[in-house]
Amino acid sequence: xxxxxxxxxxxxxxxxxxxxxxxxxxxxxxxxxxxxxxxxxxxxxxxxxxxxxxxxxxxxxxxxxxxxxxxxxxxxxxxxxxxxxxxxxxxxxxxxxxxxxxxxxxxxxxxxxxxxxxxxxxxxxxxxxxxxxxxxxxxxxxxxxxxxxxxxxxxxxxxxxxxxxxxxxxxxxxxxxxxxx
Amino acid sequence: xxxxxxxxxxxxxxxxxxxxxxxxxxxxxxxxxxxxxxxxxxxxxxxxxxxxxxxxxxxxxxxxxxxxxxxxxxxxxxxxxxxxxxxxxxxxxxxxxxxxxxxxxxxxxxxxxxxxxxxxxxxxxxxxxxxxxxxxxxxxxxxxxx
Numbered sequence: 001x002x003x004x005x006x007x008x009x010x011x012x013x014x015x016x017x018x019x020x021x022x023x024x025x026x027x028x029x030x031x032x033x034x035x036x037x038x039x040x041x042x043x044x045x046x047x048x049x050x051x052x053x054x055x056x057x058x059x060x061x062x063x064x065x066x067x068x069x070x071x072x073x074x075x076x077x078x079x080x081x082x083x084x085x086x087x088x089x090x091x092x093x094x095x096x097x098x099x100x101x102x103x104x105x106x107x108x109x110x111x112x113x114x115x116x117x118x119x120x121x122x123x124x125x126x127x128x129x130x131x132x133x134x135x136x137x138x139x140x141x142x143x144x145x146x147x148x149x150x151x152x153x154x155x156x157x158x159x160x161x162x163x164x165x166x167x168x169x170x171x172x173x174x175x176x177x178x179x180x181x
Numbered sequence: 182x183x184x185x186x187x188x189x190x191x192x193x194x195x196x197x198x199x200x201x202x203x204x205x206x207x208x209x210x211x212x213x214x215x216x217x218x219x220x221x222x223x224x225x226x227x228x229x230x231x232x233x234x235x236x237x238x239x240x241x242x243x244x245x246x247x248x249x250x251x252x253x254x255x256x257x258x259x260x261x262x263x264x265x266x267x268x269x270x271x272x273x274x275x276x277x278x279x280x281x282x283x284x285x286x287x288x289x290x291x292x293x294x295x296x297x298x299x300x301x302x303x304x305x306x307x308x309x310x311x312x313x314x315x316x317x318x319x320x321x322x323x324x325x326x327x
Contacts, residue, residue, distance in 0.1 A: 036228070039272040106241060132245045139270040141228030141242060 038139050040155045045072075045147070046137035053104055053112055053126035060101075060127040065149070069176045070099045072147040073123070073163070074135060076107040077115045079143040085162035089122035092168065098148075098176050102126035105135045105143055148172055150179060204239060207251055214254050221250050221260060224277045225267055234277065 029037070040046070045062060052058040073089065075082040092100055102123035104112045109128060116126070129135050138147065141160075148157040148171075156175055159167050205222070209215040219236070225246065227238035235243040235250075246267070253263050267275050273282075281289060 036272060036274050039269060132242070136242075136245060136249065136270060139272070141271065 038155070038158045040139055041158060043155060045149045045153050045155050046134070048127065048134040048137065050127040050129055050134060053102070053109065053128050060125050065099070065101065066153050067151050068099065069151060069179060070101055070149050071172070072101050072103055072149060074103045074105050074138070074140050074143050074145045076105045076143050077111045078107065081162045082144045085144055086119050086122070088163045088165065088168065090120050092163070093122040097173060099124040103134065104128050105140065106130065106132045148175060205236060205247060207247065209251065209254065217260060218250060218254055221263060222247050225250070226275045226277055228271055228275060
């Protein structure tokens with residue numbers, strides 16, 4: 001009886017604790033914070049075959065990168081944040097840690113080419129998605145977005161918004177290095 | 182005065198209708214398909230402006246997704262297939278009408294479970310009280326001291 005006397009008042013406290021944890025998880029994953037978990041994570045990367053921006057006669061195929069780690073960066077010259085992340089992309093290229101593939105999303109080819117000439121070209125290859133159909137397959141809803149794809153062709157990580165030093169060193173590099181060793 | 186008010190309301194409604202019409206002028210050949218098109222585009226979320234449906238959103242991506250809905254309807258896909266296609270790319274978040282799944286089963290079941298729990302507690306408390314009334318012969322002060 002004394003044990004019950006002691007425990008019963010603790011029940012509301014326990015209920016509160018559980019509720020607090022559930023709500024904390026909910027708030028952390030709230031879409032308001034810009035995190036919409038991509039259903040592609042852990043799944044095979046969507047396939048595409050698109051013209052190359054710098055050699056329009058050539059077709060860039062997602063299968064070309066099979067067997068290697070690569071980053072797919074979705075961008076466009078109409079996108080302000082893309083300009084903001086450009087310096088970071090150039091640093092990614094300099095690191096030679098992982099090839100960077102660009103997906104030029106619903107853009108004007110001439111403007112995109114001028115952008116790369118002016119700001120420097122951080123990409124190994126840029127595929128042109130004029131219709132936006134490939135971007136839909138990748139579940140892209142706002143540029144810039146960056147995907148990390150494993151040698152097995154699995155989407156391992158997705159970052160929405162400008163790529164930062166922090167995301168690069170904390171999320172992307174460790175995954176690539178762990179996969180290589 | 183009344184006529185003026187009515188005219189103002191009519192004008193506003195016309196404006197709203199015109200805006201809506203200007204945004205999405207898609208008309209499918211078959212009225213049944215058109216009805217499904219309108220229903221589907223109203224229950225898919227625009228991922229860029231997250232409180233609008235793709236039917237109501239002026240952004241480019243919403244237009245692209247409406248286009249997908251139209252093409253897939255014309256190709257003979259079912260509503261469920263189109264919803265699944267969208268959710269496979271953008272997640273369940275794109276569906277304004279949530280689907281039942283094992284992952285969110287606890288959410289759907291929670292109200293019923295809480296109601297049962299509450300009813301159980303209520304029943305026990307009531308039973309204990311009636312038993313106390315029957316057995317308790319101590320004066321009230323006695324109870325307060327313990």
